[in-house]
Amino acid sequence: MSRLPLVDGVLTYIKEKNVPFCMPGHKGGLGFLKTAKGRELYENFIKGDITEVDGLDNLHHAEGIIKESQQLLSSYYGSIKSYFLVNGSTSGNFTMVFSTFNEGDKIIVERNCHRSIFNAIIMRKLKPVYIKNKINSKYDVPFPFDKESFLYLIHENKDAKGIIITYPNYYGICLDLPYIIATAKKYNIKVLVDAAHGAHFGANKLLPENPLKMGANMVVMSAHKTLPSLTQTAFLHVGEDIDISKVDFYVSAFLSTSPSYMFLCSMDYARFYIEEYGENDYEELIKICKFNRVKINKLDKFHILGQEDLEDVSGNSIKYINKYTLDLTRYILNVPKGYSGHKLLEYLRINKIQAEMSDSRNVVLIFSPFTKQQDFEKLYLALKDCDMESLKEQYVQIIDYDIPSQSMFPYEVMFREKTIVELKNSEGEICAEAIVPYPPGIPIVMPGERLDEYNIAMIIYYLKYNVTVLGVNDGKVAIVK
Ligand SMILES: Cc1ncc(COP(=O)(O)O)c(C=O)c1O
Structure with a gap:
């Protein structure tokens, strides 16, 4: 008989029953089981894998239930228009870039933007000016850029048509977006925000604010990363000063003409969930995250970063103090110098805990309201029992860098x-x-x-x-x- 390597691989993974401290946000389906409507959807997902038949609207020409659903999305997030994306935030980033800029435009972009942004810059033939990301040398964590570099660059590049910001970064760290937006607006520079990791922002006051509420011109959010929605789903939101007809064109161009109704339904559900339950459930989640952070930090083996660790790392004058904020629904679990984040991720995996990612000194864990106290207990016990000797590794200092000269776009x-x-x-x-x-x-x-x-x-x-x-x-x- 022929083999099914992919199917067998996934089935084996499911059987392992790891605690999912990683994407997607529904955590093995729990996000759907939370509500009666979600349960009904969960039980009927495969039957909901249908095509655009009569009465079920058309994503590329929405006039019925998809249109209504997208309007609800728009009104919840506070956009002028919002779109369901079935090709991930990748397609949203492509749409933002193509509908905002023309060939040959100069733009400012973070050095470590997601590769979908970089690919779109190539395909749209843009002229990027890179802004340097900071590195926190105490924890070896990449931070967003600082205000001094931003002000310098924007001043030197007044002809830039836009700036693309990642908010938050993969570690959950956010820069001072209101400041960036206010400054960019003075120069007539559009602000596009890749908020792939921030679809839950603004649901509760303890979370960072939703970028649309701060005046971003366009925002992309991955629904699947933090909300109860299927992998590959994302939202695109349009704010002020954007030509909607261009957005309509590029959204359609970058999306499949056979959109999955399972994806579409899960996005409608994710919006419903966050609107109805977001405020309470995130309050509860953040309380649990804070409680367990204190407990784990008391083990005196690891350090989970908190707001107090995000003090200005620029070392610059007081004039430019950087206000970074942290998404408290994820942990940056830091190991001391001379120990390995990668080895810790592997140790957790062996102990049936699936983290999102690791680097040389950190493991990032992503939670959602469907992560429960008993999951945190498992994490605590695994960390408590961890033999630090097994995590030892030669320390490699991450070095700050200068951006080389650009000879060609x-x-x-x-x-x-x-x-x-x-x-x-x-x-x-x-x-x-x-x-x-x-x-x-x-x-x-x-x-x-x-x-x-x-x-x-x-x-x-x-x-x-x-x-x-x-x-x-x-x-x-x-x-x-
Ligand atoms: C910051 C950022 N932007 C965009 C994306 C692309 O999202 P997707 O894989 O859903 O297309 C990712 C994916 O990890 C990301 O981390």
Whole structure:
């Protein structure tokens, strides 16, 4: 008989019954079982896998139940218009970029934006100016950018048409968005927000605020990352000063013409859930998160970061104090220097706890209102029993970096012939593929930037300590011919 490797792999994973401290937000279906309507949907999902038959509207020309559902979405989040996306936040980021900018526009973007943003920048032939992300050297956590770099860049690039912000980052850290938006508006620069990890923001006052309420021009949110919705679902919200007809066109262009009704229904349900239960349930969740954080920190083995750990890391003058905030519904579980975050993630997995991701010194855990106190108990016991000796690893300091000079725009690199050379012989060449050490996941060199003595030494440093460096294979890198 033929094999079913994928099916068997997933079924085995299900049987393991790991505690899901990771996406999706419904936590193994519990988010649907919470309400009578959700239960009915859960029990009928497969039967709900239908096509656009009479009476069930058309996502690409919504006039009936899909339109009504999207209006409810828009009114909950406070947008001018909102869309259901069946191709993830990836399609939302593409739509934001294509409907806001024209070929050749200059934009400001974070150095470690999600790759869907970077791919859209290439395909829309934009001219990016990168803004440096900060690194918190105490915990080796990548932070958003700081105000001083932002003010400098915006001042130097008054002709930029927009800025794309990640809010929050993967670790749940948010920058001072009202400040960024207010400043960008003074320069007539549009603010697009990739809030893939923030679909729950604004549901309760203890959470960071929803970016639309702060005046963002467009916002993308992954429904599946934190809410009870199926994987691959996302929302796109349009704020002020955006041409809706262009958005209509690009949404349709980037979405499948056979949208899954299971996806659509789950998004309608996620909006219903957050609107009806969000405020209370997030209050409860944050209380549990805080309680267990104190307990785990008292073990004196690990440190879960709190708001007090997000003090300004810029070291700059008082004028530019950075106000970072933390999404309290996720943990950045930090190990001391000389221990490994990756090994801790593996240890937790063996103990039936599935974390979201790890880097050299941190494990990120994502909770939702369907995470219960008994799940936290399991985490606590596993951490209490953890033999720290087994997590030992040589400490590799994450180094701050300077952005290299840009000789070509990323889209221009796409049209050029490339060749592979030894990294050590690449000084002065134009890089053809992003070179990104993990951690911190912030590119050292981007396509179109020049390899120089400084960044080559930095890459060699990471390789020496066995850090994974994307874009370097067998000591070789791709350059423009
Ligand atoms: C910040 C950010 N933006 C966009 C995306 C893309 O989301 P999706 O995979 O749902 O398309 C991700 C995915 O992890 C992300 O982390």
